[in-house]
Amino acid sequence: MIKGHGDDAYLYGRPIKANFSSNVYGKVDLSGLKEHLGRHLDAVGSYPEPEPYTLEARLAALNGLGDAASVCVTNGATEAIYLIALAFRGSRTAILQPTFSEYADACRLHGHLITNIQAAQAGTLPEIPADTDMLWLCNPNNPTGGVVPREELLAAIGSHPETVFVIDQSYGFFTRRELLSEAEAAAMPNIIQLHSMTKRYAMPGLRLGYITASPELLSRVRAVRMPWSVNAIAIEAGLYLSEHPDEAPIDLDALLGESERLRGCLDAIPGVSAFRSETHFMLCRLKEGSAAELKSHLAHERGLLIRDASNFEGLDERYFRIAAQTPQENDMLTEAIREYMEGRL
Numbered sequence: 001m002i003k004g005h006g007d008d009a010y011l012y013g014r015p016i017k018a019n020f021s022s023n024v025y026g027k028v029d030l031s032g033l034k035e036h037l038g039r040h041l042d043a044v045g046s047y048p049e050p051e052p053y054t055l056e057a058r059l060a061a062l063n064g065l066g067d068a069a070s071v072c073v074t075n076g077a078t079e080a081i082y083l084i085a086l087a088f089r090g091s092r093t094a095i096l097q098p099t100f101s102e103y104a105d106a107c108r109l110h111g112h113l114i115t116n117i118q119a120a121q122a123g124t125l126p127e128i129p130a131d132t133d134m135l136w137l138c139n140p141n142n143p144t145g146g147v148v149p150r151e152e153l154l155a156a157i158g159s160h161p162e163t164v165f166v167i168d169q170s171y172g173f174f175t176r177r178e179l180l181s182e183a184e185a186a187a188m189p190n191i192i193q194l195h196s197m198t199k200r201y202a203m204p205g206l207r208l209g210y211i212t213a214s215p216e217l218l219s220r221v222r223a224v225r226m227p228w229s230v231n232a233i234a235i236e237a238g239l240y241l242s243e244h245p246d247e248a249p250i251d252l253d254a255l256l257g258e259s260e261r262l263r264g265c266l267d268a269i270p271g272v273s274a275f276r277s278e279t280h281f282m283l284c285r286l287k288e289g290s291a292a293e294l295k296s297h298l299a300h301e302r303g304l305l306i307r308d309a310s311n312f313e314g315l316d317e318r319y320f321r322i323a324a325q326t327p328q329e330n331d332m333l334t335e336a337i338r339e340y341m342e343g344r345l
Contacts, residue, residue: 007204008305017303018329020322022169023281025255026202027326028248033201036240043232050227052235055213058242059210063182068188069215072222075229076207077170077196080221082106082217084166084211087220091133091164096125098143098312100168103136118314122146123278125156128163135160138168140175143309143321145277147177153206154180161190164217170196170209174279176256182212192221200239201241201248208234255280259324265334266322271341281323283309289344291320294337302336 007022012073019026052073060068067307072332085106093112096101096119107114118223119126121185123146128135140147157165172195185191206232211221241247259280266274271287286294291308298304309319324330 007262008013010102012299014217014300014307015304016305018325018332019305020325020329020333022204023250023323024199024202024204025174025250025280025306025325027271028250030159030201030248032244032247033203033240036274037233037237040233040236042217043236044244046232048228048230048232048235051222051225052238055230055235055238055242056210058239062242062245063212065183065186065212067215070182070212071217072211072213072218072225072326073230073235074209074211074225075231075234076198076204077168077194078102079207079209079229080194080209081168082109083221083225084300085112086224088112088134088164092131093130093134093136094129095139095313096135098309098314099136099138100142100313103138103168104313107136116313119146122159122283123148123273128156128160130307132160132163134166135334136166136168139179140169140171140279141275143281143283143307143312143315143319144275144281145279147175147179147278150178150180157188157191164190164192166192166194168194169339170194170199171279173200173250174252174255177278178300186212186214189216192217197238197241198243203237206234206237208238227243228267255324257328259325261320261327262324262330262334265330266337267340269334269338272337281321283315284320286320286341288318290317292317294320294340297340298336302332304333304336306333 055073056071057068060071081102088109091112092109094115095119097116109332117126124143125148175240195210197208263274274284295306295308307321309321310317
């Protein structure tokens with residue numbers, strides 16, 4: 001894992017008033033979940049299930065999967081990434097860039113021969129190299145917010161039956177674009193999907209994600225999974241949320257509308273380009289200067305935190321990423337960046 005992910009407020013002495021650096025939308029009410037977990041803290045006194053069988057069966061039923069063997073619950077989506085890379089070690093792997101760095105890190109760790117491919121624009125799928133065993137893509141993509149259209153993705157999957165498509169849908173809840181459903185993907189022999197309860201329910205500290213795929217594909221992943229990798233409290237949280245799917249409601253239309261308003265405000269600042277996104281976070285680029293300098297200024301002088309995106313493959317030092325927050329916080333960020341840019345231009 002490289003340094004430089006978002007949510008690194010611990011690096012700054014000044015308290016952070018508004019955090020735009022993480023793609024977790026934290027303006028949700030988790031009081032019901034917290035009360036429930038408080039009543040089940042005795043679970044820490046016993047081992048959890050060696051594999052989260054009960055939660056896997058619950059998620060299979062919730063997502064229209066007839067077989068619990070089509071679900072593998074993991075210690076966050078990151079464990080899922082490393083398990084898949086291990087299960088298919090030594091593969092000829094293509095990664096659609098720029099994207100989350102852990103795909104490449106996990107594949108390098110397990111001896112994959114990696115080819116980075118880049119779309120002409122966000123939300124499109126470039127030509128897949130010949131003899132590709134495995135293709136990784138994030139959909140919606142981090143950091144661009146692009147979504148590969150469903151029909152385009154299905155066409156590529158159908159025309160490359162020997163390639164396993166690893167589709168990370170961790171941000172699937174946060175878009176109105178049509179995506180492949182869990183049941184639809186699990187019915188195909190060459191799709192592995194990643195899902196994140198961490199992102200949907202704003203609980204990154206619990207680390208809870210899951211994989212869906214055909215039982216045949218997923219059996220390879222299960223074969224390398226460590227026992228007891230998902231702790232008892234995380235399992236209990238997953239069981240509660242599967243029974244209360246509307247817990248921590250988010251007005252998605254309002255969030256996406258506010259994100260587009262924020263994008264327009266930032267794009268109107270001289271020296272800043274804010275790129276279109278299909279979700280609640282977006283990629284921006286400075287005309288001059290560096291994202292690291294802007295990030296440091298905002299954190300130290302304003303208590304606002306953004307994500308320096310220069311360490312994404314294919315992006316330079318001028319790129320940064322932000323995730324929309326409340327209108328008031330978004331206005332604070334816009335004004336702070338405007339004043340910073342006016343001082344430079």
